[in-house]
Amino acid sequence: MAVGISFIVTSIAVVIFGNSLVPYDPTQVNMMATFQAPSLQHFFGTDNLGRDVFSRCVVASPVDAEIGFSIVLISVFIGTFLGSCSGYIGGKVDETFMRITDVFIAIPTLVLAVVVAVALGPGIEHVIEANLVGWWPVYARLARAGALSLKESQFIESAKVAGISRYKIILKHIIPNNFSPILVYATLDIGNAILYASVLSYLGLGAQPPQAEWGRMVYDGQVYLVNAWWISIIPGLVIFAVALAFNLLGDALRDAFDPRYRK
Amino acid sequence: MVRPRGLVGFIARRIVLSVGVLFGVIFITFFISRVAIPDPARVWAGPRASAAAIAALTVRFHLADPIFVQFYYYLVDLLHGDWSVSPSSGQPVFTSIANYLPATVELTIAAIILTALIGIPLGVLAATNKDKAADHVCRLVSLSGVASPPFLAALLLQLIFFYYLKVFPDSGGRISLAVTPPPYVTGLYTVDSLIAGDWPAFVSAVQHLILPSFALAFLILGLMSRLVRASMLEALTSDYVRTLKAKGLSRRLVIYKHALRNSMTQPVTALSLYVAYTLGGSVVIESIFSWPGVGRYAAQAAQSFDLPAVMGTTIVFTLGVVFANLAADILLAVIDPRIRLR
Amino acid sequence: MTEPVLQVHDLSVVFQTFEGRYNALNNIDVTINESEIVGLVGESGCGKSTLALAVMGLLPRPHAKVPSGSITFRGTNLLSYTEKEMEKVRGTDISMIFQEPLTSLDPLFTIGDQLSETIRIKLQRTGENVRWNAGKVRAEVVNWMKRVDLADPESAMERYPHEFSGGMRQRVMIAMALAAEPRLMLADEPTSALDVTTQVQILRLVKSLVSEVKASVLFISHDLAVVAQIADKVAVMYAGMIVEEASVNEIFENPLHPYTQALLNSFPKEKEVKKSRLESIPGSVPNLTHIPTGCPFHPRCGFAKEICPSAKPELRETSAGHKVACVLYDQP
Numbered sequence: 001m002a003v004g005i006s007f008i009v010t011s012i013a014v015v016i017f018g019n020s021l022v023p024y025d026p027t028q029v030n031m032m033a034t035f036q037a038p039s040l041q042h043f044f045g046t047d048n049l050g051r052d053v054f055s056r057c058v059v060a061s062p063v064d065a066e067i068g069f070s071i072v073l074i075s076v077f078i079g080t081f082l083g084s085c086s087g088y089i090g091g092k093v094d095e096t097f098m099r100i101t102d103v104f105i106a107i108p109t110l111v112l113a114v115v116v117a118v119a120l121g122p123g124i125e126h127v128i129e130a131n132l133v134g135w136w137p138v139y140a141r142l143a144r145a146g147a148l149s150l151k152e153s154q155f156i157e158s159a160k161v162a163g164i165s166r167y168k169i170i171l172k173h174i175i176p177n178n179f180s181p182i183l184v185y186a187t188l189d190i191g192n193a194i195l196y197a198s199v200l201s202y203l204g205l206g207a208q209p210p211q212a213e214w215g216r217m218v219y220d221g222q223v224y225l226v227n228a229w230w231i232s233i234i235p236g237l238v239i240f241a242v243a244l245a246f247n248l249l250g251d252a253l254r255d256a257f258d259p260r261y262r263k
Numbered sequence: 264m265v266r267p268r269g270l271v272g273f274i275a276r277r278i279v280l281s282v283g284v285l286f287g288v289i290f291i292t293f294f295i296s297r298v299a300i301p302d303p304a305r306v307w308a309g310p311r312a313s314a315a316a317i318a319a320l321t322v323r324f325h326l327a328d329p330i331f332v333q334f335y336y337y338l339v340d341l342l343h344g345d346w347s348v349s350p351s352s353g354q355p356v357f358t359s360i361a362n363y364l365p366a367t368v369e370l371t372i373a374a375i376i377l378t379a380l381i382g383i384p385l386g387v388l389a390a391t392n393k394d395k396a397a398d399h400v401c402r403l404v405s406l407s408g409v410a411s412p413p414f415l416a417a418l419l420l421q422l423i424f425f426y427y428l429k430v431f432p433d434s435g436g437r438i439s440l441a442v443t444p445p446p447y448v449t450g451l452y453t454v455d456s457l458i459a460g461d462w463p464a465f466v467s468a469v470q471h472l473i474l475p476s477f478a479l480a481f482l483i484l485g486l487m488s489r490l491v492r493a494s495m496l497e498a499l500t501s502d503y504v505r506t507l508k509a510k511g512l513s514r515r516l517v518i519y520k521h522a523l524r525n526s527m528t529q530p531v532t533a534l535s536l537y538v539a540y541t542l543g544g545s546v547v548i549e550s551i552f553s554w555p556g557v558g559r560y561a562a563q564a565a566q567s568f569d570l571p572a573v574m575g576t577t578i579v580f581t582l583g584v585v586f587a588n589l590a591a592d593i594l595l596a597v598i599d600p601r602i603r604l605r
Numbered sequence: 606m607t608e609p610v611l612q613v614h615d616l617s618v619v620f621q622t623f624e625g626r627y628n629a630l631n632n633i634d635v636t637i638n639e640s641e642i643v644g645l646v647g648e649s650g651c652g653k654s655t656l657a658l659a660v661m662g663l664l665p666r667p668h669a670k671v672p673s674g675s676i677t678f679r680g681t682n683l684l685s686y687t688e689k690e691m692e693k694v695r696g697t698d699i700s701m702i703f704q705e706p707l708t709s710l711d712p713l714f715t716i717g718d719q720l721s722e723t724i725r726i727k728l729q730r731t732g733e734n735v736r737w738n739a740g741k742v743r744a745e746v747v748n749w750m751k752r753v754d755l756a757d758p759e760s761a762m763e764r765y766p767h768e769f770s771g772g773m774r775q776r777v778m779i780a781m782a783l784a785a786e787p788r789l790m791l792a793d794e795p796t797s798a799l800d801v802t803t804q805v806q807i808l809r810l811v812k813s814l815v816s817e818v819k820a821s822v823l824f825i826s827h828d829l830a831v832v833a834q835i836a837d838k839v840a841v842m843y844a845g846m847i848v849e850e851a852s853v854n855e856i857f858e859n860p861l862h863p864y865t866q867a868l869l870n871s872f873p874k875e876k877e878v879k880k881s882r883l884e885s886i887p888g889s890v891p892n893l894t895h896i897p898t899g900c901p902f903h904p905r906c907g908f909a910k911e912i913c914p915s916a917k918p919e920l921r922e923t924s925a926g927h928k929v930a931c932v933l934y935d936q937p
Contacts (some may be wrong), residue, residue: 080270103287106535106588107581110543114565115292115577119300121568197410199547203565204416218414222551223419226426233422243410251406404689502708509661509703510781511696511726514688521711600765 001223035228045230047221053231056212057238063213064242067124067206068194071131072186078132079139080182084174086140088166094144101137109134113196117205121128127206131196135189146178178255188250191243198239214239273602276585277592281585288581293337296574297324306570307347346575351567356575358555364579365450366437367549367556371541371583372451374479375471387523388493390499401492405485407500413547417478421551424474436553442467475552482544483537487530494526501525527598534591535584542580548572608680608819610789611637611660614673618655618664629655631845633674634920637789642815642822644853646829646868646899650892652845653825655792660823661701663692679788695731696723700782704794706774711765716777717762718783720746727785749780753810772803779811786818787806793825808835829868832887833857838926841865844891844901847920849925861929863906898930908933 038045044053086097104112109131116130149189150156150173159169198215200206207213214235221231294394297303305312306318325333340346346356389401437452438444445455445464453472456464498504499522507517545558546565553559557576564572596602613635620627629652637643645653658664660676662683676683680701683691695701703709713721724745728738737830750758753776766774775795782790792811796804812835815822826832832839833853840850841862849862860866897904901911912932920930 066597099283099287100285103291106288106584107577108539108543108584109579110546111561113582114546114561115295115570115573118565118568118570118573119295119306187413189411195410198412199414202547203436203562205565215412218412218418222418225422229422232418233415236412236418239412240407240410240415243412244406247410386898502703502705503711505663506703506778506781508663508712509695509701510723511692511694512722513692521714525711526714601712601767
């Protein structure tokens with residue numbers, strides 16, 4: 001838990017202040033210093049154009065952070081609202097909604113994201129939108145499950161009797177009470193979202209050059225794998241570390257919310 | 264003992280449901296291909312198409328007609344195997360995918376088998392050694408798998424085994440260049456070479472299969488072992504395990520005959536998830552290992568912004584997931600007699 | 606008098622949990638003789654199941670610890686056995702049946718499979734080679750199913766636990782427990798999950814089978830009425846302590862301990878068998894993490910004296926075969 005938090009705090013700092021803290025200009029081409037192995041001068045080495053890999057990684061972080069957070073945040077919003085409504089209202093509405101989510105979940109998320117991204121064209125917003133299509137159903141399902149179990153509870157009954165409108169009940173009671181499982185999942189999911197975003201940019205669908213982006217860096221550096229492994233492996237490790245941190249954080253959150261551990 | 268009673272009806276019901284899901288998926292692909300994008304004919308014809316070609320496509324896709332009509336013709340085309348021509352390769356999408364499909368099927372099956380072979384024992388080990396060293400190792404492995412971008416594992420594996428250790432064969436692809444592929448029966452080199460009795464081909468095929476399938480398995484290993492672990496823990500503290508111990512059954516039988524079988528429900532249910540993640544991952548991993556499958560086809564198409572090809576891949580992959588779902592349901596009904604009543 | 610089948614002496618069991626440390630059993634003495642059915646009565650949470658689990662060596666480790674005492678079964682102290690040695694005892698020498706038969710049977714195996722497991726274990730332990738004896742195993746399974754009054758054994762064998770009613774499942778459990786002809790059977794609330802008519806049938810079945818097989822039984826229940834129908838001797842338990850022990854007739858005609866008397870007072874005098882409503886005793890069962898000092902029953906006891914909170918009474922014999930743990934009966 002501690003590891004995850006400290007890592008994320010550092011990362012956030014990097015994301016916010018990174019652009020001004022980089023030791024080298026990430027776009028600076030330097031043909032005299034190409035393919036340098038990691039050293040004290042260049043923490044992550046330099047790439048085929050002599051650019052400092054470390055600086056490029058740092059500069060790339062806001063891009064992936066933005067993509068990851070946007071995907072999850074928007075999905076949480078859309079999914080939670082739709083799912084809670086569906087679960088609460090029940091009946092035919094709920095059944096139809098379930099079938100719809102079934103369809104979306106049947107399509108492998110990555111492939112769906114690729115299809116939509118290809119249809120929409122290059123660019124960061126398109127990457128976000130593309131992933132959203134496959135992302136929201138999971139939160140809808142989670143929210144729906146919570147709504148179903150909350151529906152029968154005492155205080156919801158009294159709210160209904162008191163004549164409070166459906167949507168107010170959903171907004172004020174159902175959604176806030178379902179908060180913790182969704183939060184836990186969302187935290188784990190941010191790591192996932194960043195992974196998917198990186199795969200899409202690896203395939204050339206996301207941020208376009210010369211904007212640095214981790215996935216893209218891995219792809220560009222592949223060719224030099226044998227002689228200069230750091231160009232592609234290190235950005236890959238960065239992605240891994242970030243995803244891992246969010247996973248650890250999510251795991252820790254889940255343990256914290258687990259009633260068995262409450263005193 | 265499997266009782267046929269109830270099983271057939273169960274399967275029939277699940278098939279009907281799957282068809283419904285497929286229908287929904289096809290509609291979504293239709294929506295994305297023809298409705299959601301601003302100029303479908305142009306996109307489909309490709310960036311270099313002439314105005315005449317685009318006009319011809321507009322007629323063929325009935326783009327001027329109401330959506331229902333369009334959808335009808337879309338469906339008809341789809342079922343006839345007419346999935347358009349890929350602008351980037353110039354080949355019909357359907358034919359290309361049909362050619363590449365066996366390779367991906369082989370890879371996916373190998374990956375899932377590998378995942379089960381490693382993931383299940385790992386999960387059992389973790390559960391029977393809860394909070395001890397083995398448990399922590401299992402957790403570490405599963406976390407790494409979940410957090411890994413697919414290209415990382417693939418590249419690292421290539422680097423280590425391919426280049427540094429030189430353990431695995433030189434060329435990419437499914438079989439060594441020096442070896443002739445076996446005659447086509449299933450399209451799976453491993454199976455076909457066994458059928459033909461061609462041992463060198465089999466060995467070569469397996470050698471080439473190991474690294475990419477391991478790279479894929481790594482992605483879903485964590486999921487499976489975690490599910491096995493959680494189910495095992497629940498099983499081990501259950502009432503029936505208490506009865507089994509009271510009967511004097513050896514620990515080994517309790518764990519491997521009873522608890523393990525009872526733990527299989529969740530991991531098997533997740534089969535469609537494994538397939539979904541594997542197919543998604545294959546897009547990257549097939550590219551890196553030069554594996555001539557649908558995934559690589561999709562990756563190349565994506566890089567060229569080739570919508571028809573990627574769309575075709577989506578449909579095929581979704582079919583795979585639906586099929587896996589069905590397979591999982593059947594497997595579950597075999598394992599758990601209570602399910603057949605639903 | 607022959608050697609008792611089971612002799613529990615000065616047994617204490619302690620559990621260490623999140624909520625704290627609690628004493629499930631405090632210096633328990635129990636004796637079960639040959640072909641004797643001993644009823645163990647007490648409210649839920651008083652430690653009765655713990656005693657049975659301790660005998661079987663099935664206490665949840667690492668939470669449970671046995672700081673003192675011995676469990677002597679046919680001359681050996683079971684507490685000194687390793688897990689492997691206990692494995693050999695379970696099922697064939699000592700067996701156990703549980704309260705809820707649906708969850709106590711593996712849902713994925715037919716009852717025929719589960720019964721033959723027991724038969725095979727029994728045959729293995731008597732030295733027979735099981736592999737050549739599939740026919741023999743099957744015959745015994747059918748035989749035992751008939752003995753527990755399961756209709757149409759041949760087809761019932763192929764069915765799964767969820768296809769049966771509670772009473773039938775319990776019969777299967779009884780068959781599994783007695784098929785190996787153990788010396789001792791522990792029954793932990795076997796009828797509590799069944800309806801009244803089935804209860805009576807099951808009790809009759811157990812009583813007759815057990816005497817056929819010549820086994821002794823420790824019959825655990827919270828229901829005095831149920832115990833009365835089957836037991837020869839009754840031990841009353843409260844908060845981890847045995848407070849009274851006597852023959853079943855003595856307990857009903859001459860209950861000595863205030864707790865036993867209270868239990869009997871809440872026992873309806875009508876012929877119809879009902880579960881004893883123990884809420885009629887004022888106060889409630891103590892949480893085992895906070896057992897009252899001295900005599901654990903003193904806060905609810907109508908006869909409590911000044912000395913009760915400080916002195917824990919010993920189980921003393923007042924007349925032949927009748928033991929009580931209460932200061933009321935201590936001779937000065």
